[in-house]
Amino acid sequence: MSGTVVVAGASMAGLRAAEQLRAAGWHGPVVLVGDEPHMPYNRPPLSKEVLAGKASFASLAFRPRASVSDVRWRLGTRVVGADLDRRTVQLDSGEQLPYAGLVVATGMRPRRLPCPGPVQGRHTVRTLADARRLREALTRPGARVVVVGAGFIGCEVASTALALGADRVTVVDPQPLPMVGPLGALLAEALLDRHRRRGVQFALGTQVTAFQGDDRVSGVVLADGTALAADVVVESVGSLANTEWLEGNGLDLTNGVLTDEHLRAGGRPDVVAVGDVARFPNARYDGVARRVEHWSIPTDTAKHAARVLTAHLTGTGVPLGPFAPLPTFWSDQHDFRLQSFGAPVLGMDDVRVLDGDPAGDPEGDLLVGYHRGEHLVGVVALGGRRAVAAAARYRAELLEQPALAVPLEEHK
Amino acid sequence: MKVVVDMNKCQDHGQCVFAAPDVFHFDSEGRLAHLPEAAEASREEVEEAVDVCPLQAIRIED
Numbered sequence: 001m002s003g004t005v006v007v008a009g010a011s012m013a014g015l016r017a018a019e020q021l022r023a024a025g026w027h028g029p030v031v032l033v034g035d036e037p038h039m040p041y042n043r044p045p046l047s048k049e050v051l052a053g054k055a056s057f058a059s060l061a062f063r064p065r066a067s068v069s070d071v072r073w074r075l076g077t078r079v080v081g082a083d084l085d086r087r088t089v090q091l092d093s094g095e096q097l098p099y100a101g102l103v104v105a106t107g108m109r110p111r112r113l114p115c116p117g118p119v120q121g122r123h124t125v126r127t128l129a130d131a132r133r134l135r136e137a138l139t140r141p142g143a144r145v146v147v148v149g150a151g152f153i154g155c156e157v158a159s160t161a162l163a164l165g166a167d168r169v170t171v172v173d174p175q176p177l178p179m180v181g182p183l184g185a186l187l188a189e190a191l192l193d194r195h196r197r198r199g200v201q202f203a204l205g206t207q208v209t210a211f212q213g214d215d216r217v218s219g220v221v222l223a224d225g226t227a228l229a230a231d232v233v234v235e236s237v238g239s240l241a242n243t244e245w246l247e248g249n250g251l252d253l254t255n256g257v258l259t260d261e262h263l264r265a266g267g268r269p270d271v272v273a274v275g276d277v278a279r280f281p282n283a284r285y286d287g288v289a290r291r292v293e294h295w296s297i298p299t300d301t302a303k304h305a306a307r308v309l310t311a312h313l314t315g316t317g318v319p320l321g322p323f324a325p326l327p328t329f330w331s332d333q334h335d336f337r338l339q340s341f342g343a344p345v346l347g348m349d350d351v352r353v354l355d356g357d358p359a360g361d362p363e364g365d366l367l368v369g370y371h372r373g374e375h376l377v378g379v380v381a382l383g384g385r386r387a388v389a390a391a392a393r394y395r396a397e398l399l400e401q402p403a404l405a406v407p408l409e410e411h412k
Numbered sequence: 413m414k415v416v417v418d419m420n421k422c423q424d425h426g427q428c429v430f431a432a433p434d435v436f437h438f439d440s441e442g443r444l445a446h447l448p449e450a451a452e453a454s455r456e457e458v459e460e461a462v463d464v465c466p467l468q469a470i471r472i473e474d
Contacts, residue, residue: 016463042468062468065459296427299463330425330466339425385424389442392426 002028003100005309006089008079008245010034012042013275013298014105015062020306021103022067026313030071031097033089035078038128040064044295046131047156048332052163053135057128079106084249084271101309104246104257104265104273108239108293113148117211121218122233125153135164137232142167144229146220148208149236150178152331152338155191157234158200159333170201170228172208172220182344184351187368187382190358191333197362198334203228239293241277255279256291261322263305269312272305274298283322285343285377286404292327300325326399330388337381339388342398344370344378354379355390367391375401413450414473415458421469428461428470436461 005021007014010032018030034040041060049055074091081090088096110124123134137143138161145161147154150173161169171178177188178195192202203222212219212227219229241256251266252258256279258265263280265271273280275298279291304323311319331338347370355367365383367390369376376398381391415435417428424444428436434454436446450458455472462470 019463042466044466059468063471295466296464328427332423385442388424388426389438392429392438395430 003313004029004031004098005101005103005313006030006097006099007032007103007105008082008089009103009105009107009242009275009277010036010073010075011040011105011107011275011298012062013107013277013302014103015040015064015068016299016302017103017105017274017306018068018071019065020302021310022065023303024307024310026101026306026310028100028313030068031074032071033074033077033079033091033097035076036127036129037076039073039075041128043126046128047125047153048160050128050131051125051135051138051157051160053139060128079245081245082249084246084251084266084268087270089245100270101313102271103305103309104243104271104277105275105298106242106245106277108241108276110235111238111240113208113235113237115208115210118213118216120216121213121231122211122235124235125157126239134232134234138164138166140231141165143231145169145232145234146208146228146230147171147234147236148220149173149234149238150175150202150204151236151238152179152182152329154234154236155179155195155200155333156331157236158195159198161232161234162199163334166232168201169199170203170230171195172203172206172222172228174205174207176205178202178204182340183338183380184344184348184368184370186351186353186358187338187366187380190362190366190382191338193362194334194336239276241291243277258289262308262318263301263323264308270309272309274301274305280323282327282343283324284326284401284403285346292325294327294329296328297325326395336383337388339391340378340380341391341395342370342376342378344368344380346370346404347372347375347377354394356383356387365390369394372404375404377401377404413452413455413458415446415448415450416471416473417444417446418467418469418471419444421467423467425466427464427466431461431464432457 078092180188257273350371365387370378381387
C-alpha cells in the first residue's frame with residue numbers, strides 16, 4: 001500500500017514513532033507536524049538542569065536516527081482538525097493533509113488554576129519556552145516562590161528554585177503529603193521530611209483560592225484565608241490531553257485517546273496513539289485503560305504502535321502480542337533520586353519496606369515494595385546510586401509476575 | 413560497532429542495562445560500565461539503549 005503516514009505531534013513520541021516506522025519497514029513518506037518551533041527535545045531537564053541554567057538546547061535536542069533523514073518536518077504548525085473517514089488532517093494554515101496512516105502524538109498541556117487574580121507571574125513547566133521564562137523569573141534576587149501542586153514536577157521545581165537562591169519556596173497541595181498518590185504515605189512522609197530539612201516549606205491539605213496583585217502576582221490566598229507573598233507562582237496541577245482536534249470522529253477522548261491493546265484508536269486500523277496522550281490497557285496488569293505520563297512511555301508506545309500500523313499499511317497481520325510495557329519513572333530532587341519500576345499505584349494497600357529503615361536515619365536509602373495479594377507489582381527506591389541499583393534488581397521479578405485478573409478502579 | 417557513553421552526562425539510570433545487557437552493566441558500586449566494542453548482532457539492542465537513555469548520553473559510532 002502507498003500513501004503518507006502523518007504523525008500529529010513532533011515531540012519525543014512523534015520522533016520515536018517516525019524512527020520506529022522505519023525500523024518496522026515502512027519506507028513510504030512520513031510527515032511530522034508539531035506546533036513548537038523546535039526539533040524534538042528531552043523534557044525532564046526542563047524542571048531541573050534547564051531551570052538551573054546548566055543545559056543548552058543543543059544538549060536537550062534528540063539526535064534523530066539516520067533512518068528518518070527523509071521525513072518531512074512541519075514545525076510551528078498545529079493540527080486543528082481531522083476527518084478519520086476521509087483520512088485527512090487539517091492544519092492551522094487551512095491546508096488538508098491526506099494520510100494512509102495517522103499517529104496521534106499530540107501530548108498534553110498543563111492544566112491552569114481557575115482562580116481569580118492576575119495572570120502575570122504565573123508559570124507552568126512543559127515546554128522549553130516555559131522553562132526559559134521561569135528561569136528568568138527565578139534568577140531575580142530574593143524571589144519568593146509558591147509552587148502549586150506537590151507532584152513530581154512541583155517538587156523538582158521547588159528544589160531547583162531553592163538551589164537558585166530563592167528567598168522562600170512554599171509548596172501548596174490539597175493532599176496531606178507530597179507525591180502521595182503515586183508513592184503512598186510511607187515514602188511521601190520520608191520525602192516531606194527531606195524537603196523540609198533542605199528548606200522547602202509546605203502548605204498541605206489546603207488549596208489556592210485566589211491570586212493577589214494588580215498587574216502581576218504578589219501573593220496567593222489559601223482556602224483558610226492565609227495569604228502567602230509570592231513574586232513567582234508555578235502551577236503544576238496536572239495536565240490536559242491535546243485531543244480537541246480529533247473531536248467529531250466518534251473516538252473516546254475522555255482523558256486522552258482511548259486505544260485497544262495495540263494502541264489503535266476507535267477500532268480503526270489506520271489510527272494509532274502514542275505517548276502520554278494515549279489511554280491504553282496494559283496487558284501486564286488488569287486490562288484497565290490508563291494514560292501514563294512516564295518518560296519511557298513515548299518510546300515504548302512508539303515501538304508497538306509503529307509495528308502495528310506498518311503491518312496494516314503493508315497488508316500483513318498484527319505481528320505481536322498485546323502491548324504490555326513495564327512502567328518506569330524517576331525523579332531527581334535536591335541531592336536524591338526516586339526510581340520506580342512497575343506500577344506502585346496498583347499495590348498501595350500493601351506497602352512494605354524492602355531495605356532501609358524509615359524510622360532510623362532520616363537521610364538513609366529506602367527501598368519500598370508494593371504488593372497486590374502475593375504479587376510484587378512495583379518497587380520504588382529513594383536515595384543515591386546504590387538504592388537505584390537495588391531497585392533495578394527487582395525488575396526481573398516484576399517482569400515475571402502474572403497479569404492481575406481483577407480490574408481495579410483507576411487511581412488518578 | 414563502537415559504543416560511546418558520555419560519562420559526564422551519565423547519571424546511572426541503568427535503562428541501557430535493561431535494553432542491552434550484553435553491552436551495559438552496573439558495577440558493584442551501582443555505576444554504569446559498558447563494553448566499548450559491541451558485536452553487530454547487538455545493534456538493535458544498543459539502538460534501543462540509545463533511545464532509552466534519559467540523558468541521551470550514549471551513541472553508536474560505526
